[in-house]
Amino acid sequence: MKVGPTLQGGLRIDVENPLDWMVLRCIPYDARGGGIDLADRLSAPMAKDEGIDDWREFVLPDLQDGFNTQVEIIEKALAGSGDDDEPGQVFIMKEDAELWYGGLNQARLALEERYGFSDEDPSTMTPGKRSAWFRSQFYLHVQSVLLDHVMR
Amino acid sequence: MSDTLTELKEDVSLDVPWNVVVYDDPVNLMGYVTWVLMKIFGYPENRAAAMMLEVHKRGRSIVWSGEREKAEFYAEQLQAHQLKTSLEKAE
Numbered sequence: 001m002k003v004g005p006t007l008q009g010g011l012r013i014d015v016e017n018p019l020d021w022m023v024l025r026c027i028p029y030d031a032r033g034g035g036i037d038l039a040d041r042l043s044a045p046m047a048k049d050e051g052i053d054d055w056r057e058f059v060l061p062d063l064q065d066g067f068n069t070q071v072e073i074i075e076k077a078l079a080g081s082g083d084d085d086e087p088g089q090v091f092i093m094k095e096d097a098e099l100w101y102g103g104l105n106q107a108r109l110a111l112e113e114r115y116g117f118s119d120e121d122p123s124t125m126t127p128g129k130r131s132a133w134f135r136s137q138f139y140l141h142v143q144s145v146l147l148d149h150v151m152r
Numbered sequence: 153m154s155d156t157l158t159e160l161k162e163d164v165s166l167d168v169p170w171n172v173v174v175y176d177d178p179v180n181l182m183g184y185v186t187w188v189l190m191k192i193f194g195y196p197e198n199r200a201a202a203m204m205l206e207v208h209k210r211g212r213s214i215v216w217s218g219e220r221e222k223a224e225f226y227a228e229q230l231q232a233h234q235l236k237t238s239l240e241k242a243e
Binding site for chain 2 (some may be wrong): 045046063148
C-alpha cells in the first residue's frame with residue numbers, strides 16, 4: 001500500500017493487494033469496536049462542573065453525531081471499492097481530510113484501549129495483538145501524511 | 153399609617169474568569185494538538201506548540217481564559233476535535 005498527496009491537495013491511497021483492502025476495511029470496524037463513548041470520555045474531566053448535566057444533554061449528542069459522521073465518511077469512501085480485491089485507489093478529498101483524520105483517531109483509540117500497546121515489542125505480541133498493532137501504526141502513518149500534507 | 157422606606161443597594165463585582173484546560177491522552181499526535189490550538193484560537197505556531205508541550209509534559213495546560221459562555225464554546229470545539237477538555241474557575 002502506498003499513501004501520498006495529490007496535486008488537488010488531497011491524499012491518494014494505492015491499494016495493491018487483497019490484504020491492503022482488508023486493512024482499509026478494518027478502519028470503521030476498529031473505530032466502532034471498542035464500544036467507547038468517545039464524547040463522554042472527552043468530557044470526563046468536566047464531571048464535577050456545575051453545568052455537566054446541561055453539557056450531557058445538549059453538547060454530547062452533537063459531538064457523538066460528529067464522531068459517527070467521521071466513521072461513516074470512511075465507510076462511504078470504501079463502499080463498493082475493492083469488491084474484486086483487485087489493485088485500486090482510494091482518494092481522500094481535501095475537504096474530507098479532517099473527517100478521515102478523526103475516524104482514524106477513533107480507530108487508534110479503540111485499539112489502544114483494547115490492547116494497551118504501550119512500548120511493548122511487537123515480536124513478543126500474540127498474533128492478534130500484533131495484527132492490531134500494525135493496523136494502528138498504519139492508521140498513524142495515514143494521519144501523519146494527512147496532517148503534514150493536506151490539513152496544514 | 154406608617155411610611156415604608158425602600159432602600160436599594162447595588163453590589164457589583166468582577167466575574168471570575170474561566171479556564172479552558174486541555175489534558176494529555178495516549179493517542180493524539182503532538183502536531184495535531186498544535187494544529188487544533190492554532191485553528192480554534194488563532195494562536196501563532198510557537199505559542200500553540202508551547203501549550204502542546206505543557207500538555208505533553210505536565211498532563212494539562214490552560215489554553216484560554218475568559219467569560220464562561222465563550223469558554224464553553226471553546227471546550228465544545230476542542231472536544232469535537234477529540235481533545236480531552238474541562239472548564240475550571242480561575243484562582
